Amino acid sequence: MSGIRIENGTILFYGNAAGYVSKGRAVVDPMFQGEELSAFLGRQREVKEVKWVNGVFDRLMSGQKETHEIQLLKNCRVWQLRPDVDIGMKFIGYDEMLKRYGPPDPANYQVVYDGEVDTNDLEGLYAKFNADERPPGYTGYSLSMSDVLELYDDAGSEFHYVDRFGFKQVDFAPPGQTMCQSMQL
Incomplete structure (x- = not known):
């Protein structure tokens, strides 16, 4: 045997x-x-x-x-505001972002990490991207308010805005990224 x-x-x-x-x-x-x-x-x-x-x-x-x-692990992208955006957009809660600037606009963000992670838990990811030793390939600052976490797999993506307390799931379709592709004749 x-x-x-x-x-x-x-x-x-x-x-x-x-x-x-x-x-x-x-x-x-x-x-x-x-x-x-x-x-x-x-x-x-x-x-x-x-x-x-x-x-x-x-x-x-x-x-x-x-x-x-057992939850299948997804890949993760961390989106942070580009250096050239209005400084007032950075490090603010979701409600304030909506009130002053509208919903988070992917055109204002850049990817600072794209890779595999060992958890789908948002709080666990928050801790991972705020640890002294971040994952290889991470080029951003510590995860903070106004950042967006994307968890994705073959089925699509889900986006979470880092808010004052916890996370807010948001619609956030980066340029060139679609949830489903269809063929047109």
């Missing part, structure tokens, strides 16, 4: 919950990455793609044992 198997959507590697399978994608902690596990996953008909994501083992061990409890 092999030491690697899939039970109820959980990938077990010699008794350890190494990852899970959901919608044709195997999401596996890279600490288990190796030739044996890669070959096993390659032989599974239900696995169309393998994604190696840090923290999966910890999330599984913390009680998220059922695959439906």
Whole structure:
């Protein structure tokens, strides 16, 4: 009997919950990455793609044992106001932004980070982008009011304005970015 198997959507590697399978994608902690596990996953008909994501083992061990409890991680973009915009727009709450300037305009923003993150939790992301050691590739200042967090995947994007207390979900369609593309004849 092999030491690697899939039970109820959980990938077990010699008794350890190494990852899970959901919608044709195997999401596996890279600490288990190796030739044996890669070959096993390659032989599974239900696995169309393998994604190696840090923290999966910890999330599984913390009680998220059922695959439906595990939230697939999205990528993240951090949008901050460009240096040349009206200084009054910076570091203000959402209500004040609406009152003085209207809704956040993507034309006034620039991307200071675009990459994978280990959580979809907005408060967790706030802490990550305010830590002394920010993720590689992050070029902005500490996450602050007036910034916009974008969480995205193949299904689309959701945008969250950093407000005085917490976050406000906003419509924020950057130039050239569409939620759905359609073909015209």
